[in-house]
Structure formats: structure tokens, C-alpha cells
Amino acid sequence: MVVSEVNLTKTYDAIVIGSGAAGGMAAHVLTSHGLQVLLLEAGKKLPIEKELRSMEWPYDNPYRGQLPPDSHSLSFNEYTIRNPPYGPGFEKAKHLKSYIGSSDYLKNIVVDERENPFTGTNYAWVRARCLGGKTNIWGRLALRLSDYDFKAKDRDGFGENWPISYSDIAPYYDKVDLYLGITGVKENLPYLPDSIFQRPTKLNCAEVTLKDSLAKMGRVLTQYRAGVTTDGLKHNKYRSRCYGRGACERKGGCDIHAAFDSPTGLIYPAMDTGNLALRTNAVVREITVDPQTGKASGVHFIDNQTLKDYAVHAKVVIVAASTLESARLLLLSKSRQHPDGLANSSGHVGHNFCEHIMGPGVAGRAKNLVGKPSTLDDGRPGGFYLTRFRNLADKHPKFIRGYGFEGGSGSTMFPRGTDAHGFGAAFKEEVRKNQGAFVGMGAFGEVLARYENYVDLDPVVKDKWGIPALRFHYKFGDNEHRMAEDMKETAQEMFEAAGFEIVNVSSRVLTEGWSIHEMGTARMGSDPKTSVLNQFQQSHDVKNLFVVDGSAFVNASCQNPTWTIMSLCWRSCDYLADELKKGNL
Ligand SMILES: Cc1cc2nc3c(=O)[nH]c(=O)nc-3n(C[C@H](O)[C@H](O)[C@H](O)COP(=O)(O)OP(=O)(O)OC[C@H]3O[C@@H](n4cnc5c(N)ncnc54)[C@H](O)[C@@H]3O)c2cc1C
Numbered sequence: 001m002v003v004s005e006v007n008l009t010k011t012y013d014a015i016v017i018g019s020g021a022a023g024g025m026a027a028h029v030l031t032s033h034g035l036q037v038l039l040l041e042a043g044k045k046l047p048i049e050k051e052l053r054s055m056e057w058p059y060d061n062p063y064r065g066q067l068p069p070d071s072h073s074l075s076f077n078e079y080t081i082r083n084p085p086y087g088p089g090f091e092k093a094k095h096l097k098s099y100i101g102s103s104d105y106l107k108n109i110v111v112d113e114r115e116n117p118f119t120g121t122n123y124a125w126v127r128a129r130c131l132g133g134k135t136n137i138w139g140r141l142a143l144r145l146s147d148y149d150f151k152a153k154d155r156d157g158f159g160e161n162w163p164i165s166y167s168d169i170a171p172y173y174d175k176v177d178l179y180l181g182i183t184g185v186k187e188n189l190p191y192l193p194d195s196i197f198q199r200p201t202k203l204n205c206a207e208v209t210l211k212d213s214l215a216k217m218g219r220v221l222t223q224y225r226a227g228v229t230t231d232g233l234k235h236n237k238y239r240s241r242c243y244g245r246g247a248c249e250r251k252g253g254c255d256i257h258a259a260f261d262s263p264t265g266l267i268y269p270a271m272d273t274g275n276l277a278l279r280t281n282a283v284v285r286e287i288t289v290d291p292q293t294g295k296a297s298g299v300h301f302i303d304n305q306t307l308k309d310y311a312v313h314a315k316v317v318i319v320a321a322s323t324l325e326s327a328r329l330l331l332l333s334k335s336r337q338h339p340d341g342l343a344n345s346s347g348h349v350g351h352n353f354c355e356h357i358m359g360p361g362v363a364g365r366a367k368n369l370v371g372k373p374s375t376l377d378d379g380r381p382g383g384f385y386l387t388r389f390r391n392l393a394d395k396h397p398k399f400i401r402g403y404g405f406e407g408g409s410g411s412t413m414f415p416r417g418t419d420a421h422g423f424g425a426a427f428k429e430e431v432r433k434n435q436g437a438f439v440g441m442g443a444f445g446e447v448l449a450r451y452e453n454y455v456d457l458d459p460v461v462k463d464k465w466g467i468p469a470l471r472f473h474y475k476f477g478d479n480e481h482r483m484a485e486d487m488k489e490t491a492q493e494m495f496e497a498a499g500f501e502i503v504n505v506s507s508r509v510l511t512e513g514w515s516i517h518e519m520g521t522a523r524m525g526s527d528p529k530t531s532v533l534n535q536f537q538q539s540h541d542v543k544n545l546f547v548v549d550g551s552a553f554v555n556a557s558c559q560n561p562t563w564t565i566m567s568l569c570w571r572s573c574d575y576l577a578d579e580l581k582k583g584n585l
């Protein structure tokens with residue numbers, strides 16, 4: 001890998017802000033077009049294999065995999081009874097982490113809440129400030145969207161349609177599949193298009209029982225479609241194929257990089273072209289504009305550690321700091337020409353913020369498996385995905401849009417999932433008897449993109465670098481709560497139909513933000529008065545500015561966003577490179 005330093009006197013073809021799924025993809029596509037690209041990442045490059053230690057046994061870890069005693073990770077109750085910023089009241093903890101930072105393996109990957117405060121309504125905001133961002137620990141469920149999502153307004157009248165159709169993005173989904181690798185099984189579903197899959201994983205016994213039972217109800221359960229290469233990728237020397245070690249269960253993170261992550265999947269290969277300069281520890285605080293033209297001219301960034309301020313220039317600026325940080329950056333970039341923030345003449349930056357609602361689910365036991373010998377069920381990067389079934393052919397009387405379930409069964413790391421209580425020999429016996437019989441699933445539902453759900457800048461609170469913090473004005477609405485009711489009921493109904501003994505049905509809705517699937521804060525559209533970006537994620541106001549992450553989404557769908565983020569980004573960067581060559585930017 002060729003590492004080159006940032007050159008502050010040079011005008012780069014493009015600056016990319018953020019190195020996660022979106023920024024990594026922008027770097028890959030633009031460097032492959034021969035552009036000279038500078039990638040700026042706020043966090044550091046971590047020795048990620050040492051952080052993840054995917055194969056470490058719990059008994060080899062001093063805290064059994066939990067956080068060290070000087071650190072605290074916020075719980076559901078703490079998110080509920082306290083208001084952001086979440087720092088005050090936790091003074092005893094040296095480091096304060098979001099709920100996802102509850103493990104020793106993620107402690108350096110997710111941010112410290114005190115250094116990165118935010119205010120407003122309750123929100124479980126998970127951020128990973130390091131090279132690769134959240135892709136280092138993502139759950140890998142890699143799903144496509146369809147015209148049920150892109151043209152959802154045509155179906156139920158709510159919100160806006162996307163300015164693209166499935167046929168526009170399908171070739172780019174194919175490119176992402178082939179370049180990064182994905183495992184799954186073809187189902188020919190119009191609302192969940194198939195990918196170009198590598199070798200699939202196998203469903204286990206209870207999962208097959210559930211699948212067969214669901215088929216009688218006209219519902220579809222399929223293998224977890226994971227952004228993992230099961231056959232290997234000959235074109236990428238930084239990644240290995242999946243050996244089915246099952247360590248995915250440890251809140252993501254694959255230290256042999258069979259699971260996609262942005263550094264090994266996109267950034268290191270981009271550096272090998274010789275066209276990419278990478279500057280880590282570079283916290284971008286403002287996108288600068290040319291006072292004559294109002295076009296983007298570059299950025300100001302602060303060194304994460306020395307706190308020194310730098311300016312750097314480019315012909316095109318690409319924002320890929322993740323949905324909420326990208327909105328923050330646009331709002332921070334005020335100038336005479338753009339007094340309400342960059343690309344914000346519509347007033348829509350920060351608005352239409354949407355995500356997935358989580359919480360309702362069910363856990364149970366396949367009674368016929370209790371007491372049977374253990375099988376090697378955890379040697380897979382995921383269990384199953386139960387696809388959307390609401391508001392497809394029928395119309396639900398109580399809510400619009402849909403939801404799917406992620407779940408799994410089988411023998412996994414002791415004693416997860418068995419719900420066994422007690423201690424000593426009897427407890428061990430109970431765990432052994434039940435662990436292969438456990439089956440559970442939880443729902444992910446579409447949160448409607450509404451203008452009144454938004455983020456703006458807090459007038460007082462600043463982060464460690466003196467940059468104004470984000471303020472949330474965001475709540476689930478009636479449609480989401482009615483959908484959550486239905487999730488609980490259908491989860492129970494489906495487990496009963498499969499003949500499982502139900503151990504627990506959860507109706508609890510988790511705090512906003514829990515899904516870690518933020519979208520919509522700079523949406524695409526054809527009308528510059530009601531959208532921020534055009535169909536190529538190019539600002540309507542500033543033609544050499546692109547926002548290529550989940551900000552651009554017009555609605556949330558109920559399918560996980562990352563594969564769509566990368567496919568859209570690839571399409572936009574092809575367009576960008578072409579326009580730049582033609583002198584149109
Ligand atoms: C535990 C977990 C499980 C998940 N599971 C799934 C899943 O199964 N399927 C799915 O589709 N998605 C999943 N996701 C979400 C997925 O990780 C994100 O959709 C994806 O990473 C978004 O990519 P991004 O580039 O927009 O943001 P990120 O990956 O967060 O990258 C943004 C980068 O920008 C940097 N940055 C931010 N601000 C600045 C700044 N001012 N200056 C410079 N750099 C900056 C950050 O440090 C970060 O590295 C999961 C996430 C987590 C944490």
C-alpha cells in the first residue's frame with residue numbers, strides 16, 4: 001500500500017470527507033477514474049486486527065469481553081431517563097460510550113460521548129471515528145432497495161418519490177456485489193431484489209422449520225444476506241474469504257476482513273493506484289467557498305490531536321461523513337453566499353431525517369431440539385432475514401410501509417440465547433440442553449421521512465474541538481408506534497404457527513437511533529425548492545459539491561442502507577468524474 005501525505009499547496013481534483021462506506025467508495029471510484037483524491041478522516045487509523053481479536057475466547061479476556069471498569073456504556077434505561085448530552089451524571093466513568101460500545105473490542109472504535117456531545121431529544125447516536133468508520137463493526141446485512149421504496153409515494157401517497165428508479169441503480173448494485181462480495185440465496189422477490197451472490201450459508205434446523213411454516217402464510221424467510229465474501233475476491237489482496245468462524249456474533253468486526261470494511265475493501269486498493277492521499281486525524285470543521293463564484297473551494301480541518309487548523313483545496317468536495325455529521329458540516333459551512341449553510345437554499349438540510357424503528361421481537365425454543373447434541377451452527381456470518389410482508393399486495397388498515405425481521409437459531413457462544421437461569425451443575429445442564437434449540441428474531445421497520453424530524457446546530461454546546469454540536473428534534477410518530485404493535489403481534493403469531501415454545505415476546509420500542517441506520521438529512525429530488533441534491537447526489541445550489549452518504553435517501557425503506565449507500569455513491573462518482581473531465585464542475 002502506497003501511503004502519501006497531504007499536500008497543502010496542491011489543488012486536488014477531489015476532497016472526500018469521511019472514510020466509511022460512502023467515503024471509501026468515493027475514493028475507490030474516483031481514483032480508478034485517475035483523479036487525484038485527498039481523503040480526510042476525523043479519527044485515527046487503528047490497528048484494527050488487534051482491536052477486534054475476533055477469535056479471542058471470553059476466558060482469555062480480563063473482562064470476559066466486557067468494557068474495562070473505568071468505562072461505562074449507556075443502557076436503554078439511561079437513554080430513556082436522561083436527556084442529551086449524556087455526559088453529566090456519569091462522572092465516575094473515565095470513558096462514556098454509546099450502548100454499542102459495551103464491549104472491550106469496540107472501546108477504541110466508538111467515540112467518547114463527552115468529547116462528542118449532542119443535545120435535544122433522546123437519541124442513541126452511535127459513531128465510530130476511525131479509519132473505516134462504522135464499517136469496522138457493522139452487522140453486514142446487505143440488502144437492495146426496490147421500486148416499492150423508490151416509488152413508495154406512488155403506492156401510498158406519503159412523502160416524495162426518489163428521483164431514480166431501481167433500473168438506474170441496479171447496474172451499480174451489481175458492481176458493488178462483484179467488487180465487495182455478498183452471500184445469500186436468490187428468491188425472485190420484486191420488493192427485495194436479488195444480488196449476485198457468492199456461496200450461501202445454510203439455514204439450521206429451527207430456521208428451516210420457521211421458513212416452511214412461513215411459506216404456508218405466504219411469507220419469505222431467507223439466508224442472512226451478508227456483505228461477506230464466502231468465495232474470496234481474487235482482485236483484493238487485503239481480504240480473506242469467510243472461514244465460518246462465527247465470530248461475527250461479537251457485535252461485528254472480522255479480523256480477517258471476510259466481512260466488508262471500508263479500509264481493506266476500498267481504501268487500501270485505492271491507495272495502490274497512487275492517486276489517493278489519506279490524512280487521518282483530520283476533523284473537517286467547514287467547507288470553504290470561493291467568494292466570487294460561491295462554489296466549494298476546499299475545506300478547513302483541525303488536527304485531532306494537535307488541534308492545529310489547516311486549509312486544503314480541491315476542484316470538487318465530496319461529503320461522506322455519515323448522515324448526521326454530513327448535515328452538521330453543511331450547516332456549519334455558512335458564508336455570504338450561503339447564509340443558512342451550504343447547499344441549503346431549500347431549508348431542507350437536516351430535515352426529513354429518518355431511520356428504522358427497533359425493539360419488538362420474539363424468542364423461543366424449538367421443542368424438538370431440546371436435549372439434542374450441539375451442532376456447529378455459529379460458523380456463519382448471520383442467521384436469517386424474514387422479508388417484508390406488510391403493504392405489498394394488501395393495504396394495512398393501521399399503518400403504511402413495512403418491516404422485516406433479523407434472526408437466528410442454533411448453538412452459539414455459551415450461554416447466549418438460552419435464557420437459562422441459576423448456577424452450578426444444574427445451570428450448565430440447562431444451557432447444554434437448550435442452546436441448540438433457541439430461536440429469536442427482532443424487527444426493523446421504516447420510520448417515515450417527515451420534515452418536522454430534523455437536526456440543527458446547538459447555539460451553545462461545542463465538541464472537544466470547539467465545533468458546535470448537533471441538536472436533535474426527532475421522535476417516532478403514530479405510524480411507527482402502530483407498526484411496532486403489529487411487529488409484536490406478527491412475531492408471536494409466526495412463532496406459534498411454527499410450533500415453537502415462546503420464551504419471551506418484546507413489545508418495547510428501543511430509543512430513537514438504536515438501529516444505527518440514519519438517513520435523509522440532505523435528500524435527493526428533482527425540485528431544488530424541496531430537496532438538497534439531484535439524482536447524482538450533486539448539490540442543486542453548488543455544482544461542485546456532492547453528498548454521497550445516507551443523507552441523500554428520500555425515505556428509509558425497511559431494508560438496511562449500506563449496500564444502497566455504496567451503489568448510489570458509485571453511480572454519482574462515475575457521473576462526477578465524467579462531468580469533471582468535461583469541465584462542467
Ligand atoms: C453495530 C452496527 C451494526 C450495523 N449493521 C448494519 C447492517 O447489518 N446493515 C447495514 O446496511 N448497515 C449496518 N450498520 C450501518 C452501517 O455501518 C452504516 O450504514 C455505514 O457505515 C454508513 O457509512 P457512512 O460512510 O455514511 O458512515 P460511517 O461508516 O460512519 O463513516 C463516516 C466516517 O466519517 C468520519 N467523519 C465524521 N465527521 C467527520 C468530519 N467532520 N471530518 C472528517 N471525517 C469525519 C467518521 O469518523 C467516519 O469514519 C451498522 C452499524 C453499526 C455500528
Ligand code: SF4
Pocket residue numbers: 054228241242243244245246247248253254255256257258259379380381
Ligand atoms: S464468520 Fe466469516 S465474516 Fe464472520 S468473523 Fe468469521 S470469518 Fe469473518
